[in-house]
Amino acid sequence: MFKDIAFGQYYPSGSVVHRMDPRAKLLLTILFVVAIFFVNTYFGFMLTAAVLLLIILIAKLPMLSVLKSVRAVLFIVLFAAVINLFMIKDGEILWSWKALQITDQGVHTTIKMALRLVLLISGASLLTLTTTPVEVADGTESLIKPLKYLKVPVHDIAMIMSIALRFIPTLFEETNKIISAQKARGASFDTGGLVARAKALLPVLIPLFVNSFRRADELAFAMDARCYNATENRTKMKVMKIGVADIVGSLFIAAYFVAVLLDRYYFNGAMDSLIFGGLV
């Protein structure tokens, strides 16, 4: 029932990508996502896919782990694709039936949109596949530090985020346990209509909430007992450092970004006609 939660679950392979500074990875992921929105040619998508494949190879990730993340959003992609396919009325009409029609422009836009979404999700999942949640939280804290001057409680936010991330697997495990226990008492979660199914979740959700509050209480006590308070100038056990891999990675993504911009504004689709000829 929760198989798709495997979305971007950390996959330890100890590669150089895994060892990169989480801050660098966060920023590069953002840059990559922005770049994808500039891509508007098939050549650009090919280039993006090639970059992704290369990163996957260097990070020693199995293709399956990346595809799993895509599977989680497949429905949204298909839904958006179908809407797009019938909504775009520009260009030559290829097929029509009553009020529905498909145009060549519509087909191109649909394919590009689907490619963009799939590549976007794959790219974003690379971050979580190669970076532990704790690293992501630490990296984010470091990146949003300047907001301190705007009186944003940066450290508190980071602590809340780390705790939330820390408890995702715990809650996940607990949910599975409770589901097992209720199933053992004959509960079924996949039969009946929508209302019946929603009702069937109550025996899982109520204990889950009760236990979460209990756990939060215990955690607060434990933190208090160790004199935790969000004082200024707390130091970290693991100090983040920019290394060679981070510089090489940054240059690589920057080069990709430039290539995307050139493809869009300088070649302006010339690469597509060169490769695909009359098809596009």
Next chain:
Amino acid sequence: MLAVELKKLSYTYSVKTPFEKRALDNVDLAIEKGEFVGLIGATGSGKSTLIQHLNGLVKVQEGEAMVAGMNASDKKTLKKLRFTVGMVFQYPEYQLFEETVARDVAFGPKNMKLEKEEVDRRVRRAMEVVGLPYEEFAERSPFELSGGEKRRAAIAGVIAMEPEILVLDEPVAGLDPVGRREILALVRKLHEEVSPTVIMVSHYMDDIAEMADRIVALKDGRVVADGSPAEVFGAREKLAAAGLSLPTAARIADKLAARGIVLPRTIVTPVALADALAELKAKRAEKESEDREGEEEKDV
């Protein structure tokens, strides 16, 4: 008749990922109806995976699991299987969810689609058996009970289904000595009155030694020992290899042996230890009186 029959059962978690783990490895196990089986093994030895096969919570990957005449991988009998095998998980009190104890206990029987009268009868009986008198506890919220009461309410929720086979995973974990004694007495009562076949997982060797007719020990997903408590705990080397400890009575017997008082290795319960010591004392007294008589004869 066999209550449980596992044939060459194997199970692997997270296949084809770096987290891959073989939890069960070619397990063959037959449990007779009416047996009280203690399942022991270090953490991660496959106990939980094994018991979750018994009511189809874990899908059979390799091998076969027959439980109460039903195949655990048969979807048609899955529901019936779950009502036949009552499963009390670790810390069962964390699964209470209803507004009142009676309604929580009724969850299982209601899922069985029983008549209202029958559901009521079972709820009353289950609550009485676990020692939560219906009149007193039926309308109380399960969340305001004490720890031990909560656990008994949760157990009532399982036995209200009147299962033929009762599986308990660490039923006394986290309880104080009084609560522990109460729950163990309850388990014994359930074995006699409600569910003839009981499988109990526990880290407490003392409890297992006293309660089980038969002990099955797992290590790395394999059955490494299977027999009466005296047999299993008697094989000291095997037990140590499986990373398991001895019951207190057996440990005392070992310590006595190291000090020259050799007792049989089959001693696993305090009663057996006391008997053996009493016997030893009687023998010595006899011997002494014989010696004395001998001396007296010499004197004459």
